[in-house]
Amino acid sequence: MSDYASTEPGGEPLSAWDYRSLFLRDETAFDKFYCPYCDIRLSSVLIYETGELSKSPHFSARFGAHRYGCDGTPDSVPSHVNEPTKRHYVKSVMHAPEVLITRPAPRASNTARNSRSEPPTPDEVRRRRREAGVAGLARPRTYLLQPLVEVRNAVLAEGYELFGRDHLHEGKRNEWFKKNLKQMPLTLDDDTNYDDAFRTPRYINWNNDRIYHGKGVVIGLDGCYKITSEIAAKVPNLAKIQFFVKINTSALLNQNSPRSHHALCQRLNDLCQPDKTIKWYAYGRPAIGGRGCDVIVDSLDYIYIK
Numbered sequence: 001m002s003d004y005a006s007t008e009p010g011g012e013p014l015s016a017w018d019y020r021s022l023f024l025r026d027e028t029a030f031d032k033f034y035c036p037y038c039d040i041r042l043s044s045v046l047i048y049e050t051g052e053l054s055k056s057p058h059f060s061a062r063f064g065a066h067r068y069g070c071d072g073t074p075d076s077v078p079s080h081v082n083e084p085t086k087r088h089y090v091k092s093v094m095h096a097p098e099v100l101i102t103r104p105a106p107r108a109s110n111t112a113r114n115s116r117s118e119p120p121t122p123d124e125v126r127r128r129r130r131e132a133g134v135a136g137l138a139r140p141r142t143y144l145l146q147p148l149v150e151v152r153n154a155v156l157a158e159g160y161e162l163f164g165r166d167h168l169h170e171g172k173r174n175e176w177f178k179k180n181l182k183q184m185p186l187t188l189d190d191d192t193n194y195d196d197a198f199r200t201p202r203y204i205n206w207n208n209d210r211i212y213h214g215k216g217v218v219i220g221l222d223g224c225y226k227i228t229s230e231i232a233a234k235v236p237n238l239a240k241i242q243f244f245v246k247i248n249t250s251a252l253l254n255q256n257s258p259r260s261h262h263a264l265c266q267r268l269n270d271l272c273q274p275d276k277t278i279k280w281y282a283y284g285r286p287a288i289g290g291r292g293c294d295v296i297v298d299s300l301d302y303i304y305i306k
């Protein structure tokens with residue numbers, strides 16, 4: 001199994017999480033995938049699932065083996081970039097996304113360097129894998145919040161399976177969550193991990209962007225939505241104050257926005273009911289506002305609701 005593929009021989013490599021992000025964004029799906037290094041056909045696994053994933057999407061060499069020593073991965077990069085950590089400890093999250101990036105510009109459709117079907121030479125395969133390693137492609141990336149939430153939820157699900165859901169084992173279970181999530185690197189606006197990255201409003205990081213999560217209701221205002229939090233924000237030297245996720249749709253949404261952004265806004269609109277509690281995830285940096293503490297999302301990619 002491997003993490004990267006292109007949609008035509010010699011084309012631009014994207015990660016399985018990138019293809020999943022495209023699919024979640026506007027249902028973009030591709031029929032054929034190729035190893036970006038040795039050009040063999042690959043098949044996609046779990047990329048086009050509609051529900052929340054509990055295992056990582058990836059590619060498999062189902063049609064035939066990789067060529068010339070290729071195993072579908074970039075050549076190893078310097079150890080500080082791609083440390084062989086114990087992240088594989090969690091069996092269901094083999095290759096979690098490790099970097100949250102900003103949404104790339106739309107791709108030109110035909111980027112093939114080699115449109116004829118000649119296979120690359122062994123030297124060419126080695127060169128491509130080496131270049132990909134230097135470019136840091138060994139670290140799977142995503143520009144949507146949802147895959148990061150999926151990975152964390154997969155780890156939590158595994159912990160609940162191991163320790164059960166009752167209070168008796170809560171301590172051990174939480175210890176296990178922490179230990180495993182800490183071993184999974186994640187680059188946001190700084191280098192952190194899946195444990196530190198996800199926070200409730202009780203533990204705010206005022207210096208770096210983090211992924212906040214909670215439960216609340218959606219309130220529709222003029223040109224924006226606010227989502228409340230059942231948990232109050234804890235602010236140094238202040239009493240607890242209300243926490244809100246603020247989504248300025250009038251600034252973030254326009255005619256050219258992807259279909260998923262329009263669908264998200266429609267959903268927020270439908271959810272504006274005082275008795276409808278939702279689970280939300282929002283990426284950003286909270287600040288004290290007029291009526292409480294707000295995390296204002298910069299992009300509709302950085303909000304995920306369930």
Ligand SMILES: [Zn+2]
Binds near residue numbers: 035072
């Ligand atoms: Zn290959």
